[in-house]
Amino acid sequence: MYISKLDSENLTYNQMTNLLFSTIEDDNENGDCIFVVGSSKAIQYRLPKAVELYKQGRAGKILFSGGVRWQGSELTEAQELKREAISLGVPERDILTEEMSLHTLENVLSSMLVLDREFHLHTIKRLLVVTTSYHMKRLNLTLKTYMPDWISFTLCPAEDTHTREDNWFLNETGIKRVKSESAKVIKYVKQGALNDEEIVI
Template identity: 40%
Template sequence: MRFSQLDLATLSQYQRTTLLFRYPDDGQPGDVIFLAGSRMALTLRLPAAVALYQAGRAPYLLISGGRRWRNQPRGEAAALGAAAEAQGVPAEALLLENKAQYTLQNVQFSKTLLDQTLGLDHIHRIILVTNNYHMNRLYHMMASQLPAHIQYSFHGTTDDATKADNWYRSDLGKRHVHHELASLQTAIKKGQVRDYDVPMDVLRKY
């Protein structure tokens, strides 16, 4: 069964969890760390991305996001870039994409930036940093929009309400999970993301 064919209304808690929370960090070094901005990225995602850089996982940190939040009035990339520098990431290691308003634009605009700065032909692995529940959609958008030779590693972060073992206990967690699944189906139907086979461990419970 293809992802676009799933009836989201009938998915069990197990199936939703298994579809989204399936991206452990393999520890592989990469060419660039990719951080998708968000309202809570300063406290949730940025520390993880900086730690990866400081651990030597990749020589560059790309931060994407143009939305403005109360805690990021200059925009996501500007605020997160300044915070990364304050935490020890040198300016020459930062690539800032400051126009994206949503995930697909994060991917599309960052693709252009990577091609202009590093060259897509020279990039072989990207380490994705985002919330765990968002990783599935971000990965499939990246894999669909960027060249096929690029591989990915995953470093998910989490908030207290949207962990694999508790998202279903709060309205916020349920909204996040439903939004991720529905948004990915919509992107596939619009031709923005390649459809894909649902993993067998999900289908066995379908």
Template identity: 45%
Template sequence: MKLSELDPDTLSREEITTLMFHDTIDDYQTGECILVFGAKTIHRVIKAADLYHDKRAPKILVSGSAARWGENEEPEAIWMRDRLVELGVPPEDILLELEAANTTENVLASLMVLQRSIGLNRINRLLIVSSPYHMKRCHLTLTTYMPDWISYSFCSDDRESGQRNNWWKDEREKARVMKELQSIQRYVKDGILKDGDVRR
């Protein structure tokens, strides 16, 4: 069955878990850069810093504008950079993307930053950091817009609730997962994300 053909309201908890979390488990490989999708949440920053200090990748790219917070607000990428520096990441190892206002733009705008700073031809693997519920959309967006030779390690943040094994136990995290599933399906139907077969 195609992703666009699913009816989220008929899926069991096990089917939703497989759909939303199966392809986004960390494989513990190393890469050329850690890409952090924009948000002013410390969970993602701590995860990125841990990956950097574990020598999983030599650079961190933080992506995100101030669009969701207001014109006079600090961009997400600047906020994340400052927290990373506080966590011991050298500023020269942090790349900034300051234009993106959503997940699709995170990927598209990061392409240019990666090209200019590293060279896309030199990138074999990116480590992807976001919230657990957001990782499936990150995966689909990356595979829709990024060069097909790049591989990914999906390193969701380490929050206690909202993980593969407990997302349904917290009402807030459960609502996030269900909203994300509906959004993903809408983006697929609109042609923003590639459609594809799903494992159920």
């Protein structure tokens, strides 16, 4: 069934799991750059995954994307992620930042300029994409909708505490996040803001 045919008000837990988590797995390919989108807890969950990929040698650069300043911080998401990555041993020369974006679509659009200035977009073959697993479907669809079609994406989900495929339905935080994320994906596809895609429901 295509995402555009789904009714976000009448999805079962199994359908939401299939929508957000199915086919979200690392294919173990190497890439040109590790692309990490920010969030309020990106340092806790997404940063360790990005640093792990970098230290494994799967890409030589990390791009941190995010311009939000969360309460209590004077730094943008990207600046905070960069600072912590350096403290974990990633050389500053291998870190790129994008600090204009305020949400997922802007993460992608704003990062294209940074990527073009660093690599030239026409030379990029593959990005390693890091976000939490429940957010990966929307980010992947956004990348496939707006980035050039010659760029491939290896999905490297970071697992948070409450919203994994195997436990989101066991706690209120996970249920709330997955319901909200499912509704967003369906809404944006129906609006035409994201490419439609057939999924097994």
